[in-house]
Amino acid sequence: MPHFVIEYSRGLEKMADLNAVMNSAHDAGAESGIMNPDDIKVRATAYDSFRFAGNIESFIHVTVSLLEGRTDQQKEHLSVLLREQLARCCPEIGSISIDVRDMNPIAYKKRLLRPR
Numbered sequence: 001m002p003h004f005v006i007e008y009s010r011g012l013e014k015m016a017d018l019n020a021v022m023n024s025a026h027d028a029g030a031e032s033g034i035m036n037p038d039d040i041k042v043r044a045t046a047y048d049s050f051r052f053a054g055n056i057e058s059f060i061h062v063t064v065s066l067l068e069g070r071t072d073q074q075k076e077h078l079s080v081l082l083r084e085q086l087a088r089c090c091p092e093i094g095s096i097s098i099d100v101r102d103m104n105p106i107a108y109k110k111r112l113l114r115p116r
Contacts, residue, residue: 001039001041001065001066001067001103001108001110002029002035002039002040002041002064002065002066002067003041003043003063003064003065004025004026004029004040004041004042004043004062004063004064005043005044005045005062005063005064005065006021006022006025006042006043006044006045006060006061006062007044007045007047007059007060007061007062007063008021008044008045008046008047008058008059008060008061009046009047009050009057009058009059009060010046010047010048011057011058012046012058012060012090012093013046015058015090015092015093016089016090016093018044020089021044021060021086021089021090022042022043022044024085024086024088024089025042025062025082025085025086026040026042027085028078028081028082028084028085028086029064029078029082031081032074032077032078032081034066034070034074034077034078035066052094052095056094056095057094058092058093058094058095059093059094059095059096059097060086060090060093060095060096060097061095061096061097061098061099062082062086062097062098062099063099063101064078064079064082064098064099064100064101065101065103066100066101066102066103067102067103067105067108068102068103068104068105070102075100076100078100079098079100082098083096083097083098
């Protein structure tokens with residue numbers, strides 16, 4: 001926890017290094033000061049098919065899921081940092097959007113299997 005889920009247009013892979021994109025997301029979370037960098041999980045999934053108004057041909061959308069407890073100002077700060085990091089990393093992307101969401105700590109469950 002927290003989870004950064006990056007959705008992107010497949011063409012991003014020709015414009016930028018996906019590992020750099022994921023590292024930018026992680027770095028923004030760490031820089032925000034509202035989470036432990038060691039707890040950040042980042043994953044990415046590509047879309048071959050999508051439709052945007054205005055003939056936008058490329059996108060990055062990041063959903064950040066956090067346990068409840070951060071203020072609106074902290075979440076906005078994270079959102080702005082993340083958008084700025086991604087814009088620097090991927091200046092040719094047509095659309096960059098961020099959604100920071102609270103997770104219900106009672107309903108959230110996980111299982112970790114530690115390596116031996």
